[in-house]
Amino acid sequence: MSTETDTQTDIEIDEPGPFHEFYEAFSENRIAVFGLGLLAFLIIITLLADFIAPYSATAQNYDAVLEGPSMDHPMGTDELGRDIFSRVLFGYRIIFSITVGGVMMAFTMGTLLGLAAGYYGGWLDEFLMRGVDVLMSFPSLILALALIAAIGPSRWGIALVLGIAYTPIFARVARSESVSLSNEAFIRSLEVRGVSTPRILIAHMFPNVLGPLIVTVTLQLAFGILTTATLSFLGVGVQPPSPSLGLMLADGKDIIGRAWWMSLFPGVAIMLPVIAFNTIGDGLRDTFDPKQVRN
Amino acid sequence: MALLEVDGLSKHFVVNGGVVPRLLGTRKELQAIRNVSFEIEAGQTLGLVGESGAGKSTVGNVITRIYEPTNGTVRYNGANVHELSGSDLQAYRQSVQMVFQDPYTSLDPRYKIGRTIAEPLKIHTDLSKAERKERVSELLETVNLEPEHRDRYPHELSGGQLQRVSIATALALDPEFIILDEPVSALDVSVQARILNLLMELQEEYELSYLFISHNLGVIKHLCDHVAVMYLGEIVEQAPTGELFENPHHPYTEGLLNSVPQPQPGGSKSTDGLTGEIPSALNPPAGCSFHPRCSYATDQCSVDAPPLETLDSERKVACHHWDAVVADQADERSELTHSSVQNDGTK
Structure with a gap:
């Protein structure tokens, strides 16, 4: 008995809990920590846009058309005299809300479908996964364009399109985890104890597949930002006069020789969250899957 | 019930x-x-x-x-x-x-x-x-x-x-x-x-x-x-625990019992444990599924699958030659007692 108590105290000292372990492993990855810092910075300036932005996003000033970066306009102005810095800040607000909304929708639908497909197997699995294959056989941008053509461009329309276009990715990740998990004895023991299927899926399987899914969420957020910006660039995304990073890039491309700031700053603004999400995603993947070789 | x-x-x-x-x-x-x-x-x-x-x-x-x-x-x-x-x-x-x-x-x-x-x-x-x-x-x-x-x-x-x-x-x-x-x-x-x-x-x-x-x-x-x-996939023998261990009626049971390592010093090392591998359930042998590994097997065993026979209220066995198995063990036992008596004699 006394030996048992001894080992338990040892355990408490050596293993301060799974979260601490995770934190240790993640914080070892310098690039991922940098990405997390960058993301935190971007989120803060987005939330505080009302206080930080010197001008309104749509205020036009014909006395200051196409001015280069200056103290008054840190990122210059566009052809309507709008402050690009302010437009970038408010543009973040729109692009983040669209991307996060879309990815969360895909995460919810995809995870549910994938878990059910992997758990039930059989014809349901075949049916859902062949559907996923069909969706995945279209490049996601083409799929998004087609869907937008059908439902018309709007902010929440784009979010919905992202949600549909990314559902298959989450469904696949969730299904592969679900298949291996369904064979574990603890899932079978839950069935034997009469735990209902929805409860098994949501209360037991979901928390156990969350790790790999969070990695996918982070990486898909990066893709989502790019896709949203691309749709805007092509003119089917956020409609003017709402500030949209992609559209600003498109407006600037024709006069890049005269007003480089009109393209550069929105371009960098798109790049930063993509870098942040990608580095965080890579870091999380390394942390959740320590079997992968770390270079 | x-x-x-x-x-x-x-x-x-x-x-x-x-x-x-x-x-x-x-x-x-x-x-x-x-x-x-x-x-x-x-x-x-x-x-x-x-x-x-x-x-x-x-x-x-x-x-x-x-x-x-x-x-x-x-x-x-x-x-x-x-x-x-x-x-x-x-x-x-x-x-x-x-x-x-x-x-x-x-x-x-x-x-x-x-x-x-x-x-x-x-x-x-x-x-x-x-x-x-x-x-x-x-x-x-x-x-x-x-x-x-x-x-x-x-x-x-x-x-x-x-x-x-x-x-x-x-x-x-x-x-x-x-x-x-x-x-x-x-x-x-x-x-x-x-x-x-x-x-x-x-x-x-x-x-x-x-x-x-x-x-x-x-x-x-x-x-x-x-x-x-x-x-x-089949039950080949069923019996109360004591009887099964003392007097197995199926050659497979006998083999299993002989495969158990005996930790007694000087105990005879059994050589008639099981040999070979269990066949694939995808393609079970014809007749008695144990016959390819069985030392009692005859031609009948590779054709006829023996049914699970009820010998008395508690004992069931699925083997054409269970009587031979039982007889064999009786022989072995008498041999064992015989040799232990001899051993005692020489000491």
Whole structure:
């Protein structure tokens, strides 16, 4: 008995809990920590846009058309005299809300479908996964364009399109985890104890597949930002006069020789969250899957 | 009426399923269990023994409705288990529990021990949160763990402790019948004995019936009232434990018993243990499925499958030549006594 108590105290000292372990492993990855810092910075300036932005996003000033970066306009102005810095800040607000909304929708639908497909197997699995294959056989941008053509461009329309276009990715990740998990004895023991299927899926399987899914969420957020910006660039995304990073890039491309700031700053603004999400995603993947070789 | 009656149970799995193999006709059936029948009386323990791949675990999984049977019935208190629904099914879920082989994977890794044990209580009873907590402490005590283990995660406990937790979870709803699927095979030998003793104590205290699935004859001998020996999905011999161990009637049982290492100093090392491998259940041999490995086999064995014959009320055997097996053992025994007498004489 006394030996048992001894080992338990040892355990408490050596293993301060799974979260601490995770934190240790993640914080070892310098690039991922940098990405997390960058993301935190971007989120803060987005939330505080009302206080930080010197001008309104749509205020036009014909006395200051196409001015280069200056103290008054840190990122210059566009052809309507709008402050690009302010437009970038408010543009973040729109692009983040669209991307996060879309990815969360895909995460919810995809995870549910994938878990059910992997758990039930059989014809349901075949049916859902062949559907996923069909969706995945279209490049996601083409799929998004087609869907937008059908439902018309709007902010929440784009979010919905992202949600549909990314559902298959989450469904696949969730299904592969679900298949291996369904064979574990603890899932079978839950069935034997009469735990209902929805409860098994949501209360037991979901928390156990969350790790790999969070990695996918982070990486898909990066893709989502790019896709949203691309749709805007092509003119089917956020409609003017709402500030949209992609559209600003498109407006600037024709006069890049005269007003480089009109393209550069929105371009960098798109790049930063993509870098942040990608580095965080890579870091999380390394942390959740320590079997992968770390270079 | 017996508590559990398994009658003519078969379970076939389709290997290589799916649309394409179906069209090509390359689908195969794996006969995991074939025409298995046995009964378990209240308060008794039936041991199910056999090599890996004999279908032992499948029997357990069909009884607990993880699998639907291809043929045959499982009756519990007279009711067909696979036709239960609604509140009858919930009642069945409460009174029949299962403990799995690998304690490391049979608990949800993200649930604290207390939450795992309390879950069946939450589903099947209307105990309040405080009452559940109290019951969990009680159960932990029953399986000789501390109430403090409630707040630990499975990865913080040892294999033996985890198996105790599994047993506590199984006991949570006052079951009548527990299927023990190799409950100690993954544990250290010293821990095995303690878990087995715990199981025997619990059986006495709560009047439990067990179906004890194992490949370990020593463990079976220790715990079971009756033993059924399985080979390639079929029961080949069934008898009260003592009789089976003293006087096996089936050549396979004999082989299994001879394969057990005898730790007696100077004990004769048996040479007639089992040879060869268990054949694939995808392609079982014709006739008696044991005949390719059997030293008693004759031409008849490769053609006719022997039925499970009832010799007396408690003993069943499926072999054309069981009398030869019995006679052979009688010879061996007399030889043994003879040689030991001689040994005594020379000393």
